Amino acid sequence: MIVFIISFIVSISISLSIEPKSLYSSQDRATLINTVETRNCYVSYVKIKGVVYLVKQKKDPKKLMAVIKDALSAWIAEIFEVAHHVQVISSDENFPGKVKKFLPATLHTLAPGKTVREQKNSKFNALRLRQLWARATSFNEKGLTKPILHFMSWHRQLPIIVALDLFIGNSDRHCGNLCYDPEKDSFCAIDMDDTFNKDLCAFACKKLKAMMHDKNLSFSKEEIRAIIIMRDALKLLLHTHKPNNTIKKLYYFAYQAGFSNNNSLYDVRAKNKLKHYEKIIRRTYISVQKLINLLNIIVMKYS
Numbered sequence: 001m002i003v004f005i006i007s008f009i010v011s012i013s014i015s016l017s018i019e020p021k022s023l024y025s026s027q028d029r030a031t032l033i034n035t036v037e038t039r040n041c042y043v044s045y046v047k048i049k050g051v052v053y054l055v056k057q058k059k060d061p062k063k064l065m066a067v068i069k070d071a072l073s074a075w076i077a078e079i080f081e082v083a084h085h086v087q088v089i090s091s092d093e094n095f096p097g098k099v100k101k102f103l104p105a106t107l108h109t110l111a112p113g114k115t116v117r118e119q120k121n122s123k124f125n126a127l128r129l130r131q132l133w134a135r136a137t138s139f140n141e142k143g144l145t146k147p148i149l150h151f152m153s154w155h156r157q158l159p160i161i162v163a164l165d166l167f168i169g170n171s172d173r174h175c176g177n178l179c180y181d182p183e184k185d186s187f188c189a190i191d192m193d194d195t196f197n198k199d200l201c202a203f204a205c206k207k208l209k210a211m212m213h214d215k216n217l218s219f220s221k222e223e224i225r226a227i228i229i230m231r232d233a234l235k236l237l238l239h240t241h242k243p244n245n246t247i248k249k250l251y252y253f254a255y256q257a258g259f260s261n262n263n264s265l266y267d268v269r270a271k272n273k274l275k276h277y278e279k280i281i282r283r284t285y286i287s288v289q290k291l292i293n294l295l296n297i298i299v300m301k302y303s
């Protein structure tokens, strides 16, 4: 009996500690405003208690895990307030704006402003923060680059967004996945569903070591300041998001989306993908520590 009570208390405290930020509850009424089709998604705008949100569903049925990864990444980003908030909509939930009724979707807070890509007259239209991976044609071009370290110095939030992308393994931070609000002078990262597939931190270590072999390498004061902000953001991520808890959250969002034993979505392919993300989360956690050490050396050497 005592064992039962203890395990009951433990299970309650675990489930409470992994409760995500809630944008709506089942009692709230959501009304559909409109649905648009982008290249890869169905995007619907809905109103809940007077607030407009966005519902996203990938068109490609092979990309169902995007729901879980978008939610997990946004949850990790919550400590910084540089990204939208995301809530999972279950495969069995009848929700306005869900085009594929029996598949999961995500509900997103709207990013203030517009994507940097749309703001043709803004300085930030020239930002290039994407840590290229599969599309990179050379070692030099791949992952974290010297130009990215420079672009980070353009705004205090950018080194934090780069740190976040390193931590979640996001190589899709192009100008269409970054919003900027000129009124608030503030960035908001969106679209973090192509994540947890690769250890970007390990690769960043390789890149930084290669850069340091270059005798002509130098950093401006502004670049060093940005590198320090990035390093400190990585330290905070390391401290806040321990792998066991992140993995617990991964499976929590998967369960919310409908990946559970009595659902056909939870097939061998899905299970293997989740295992792979688990492996990357653990591996990245070790690499982040090495990356922070290397950044410490760079800050000392080039300040």
Ligand SMILES: Nc1ncnc2c1ncn2[C@@H]1O[C@H](COP(=O)(O)OP(=O)(O)OP(=O)(O)O)[C@@H](O)[C@H]1O
Binding pocket: 038, 039, 040, 041, 043, 054, 056, 084, 108, 109, 110, 111, 112, 115, 176, 177, 190, 191, 192
């Ligand atoms: N939180 C958000 N706030 C405002 N707009 C958003 C938000 N999330 C997504 N969008 C809009 O929806 C579009 C598609 O979403 P997203 O970038 O997440 O998906 P995607 O997989 O890149 O799809 P696509 O390649 O078709 O753009 C974005 O380019 C953006 O215009």
Ligand SMILES: [Mg+2]
Binding pocket: 176, 177, 191
């Ligand atoms: Mg996108």
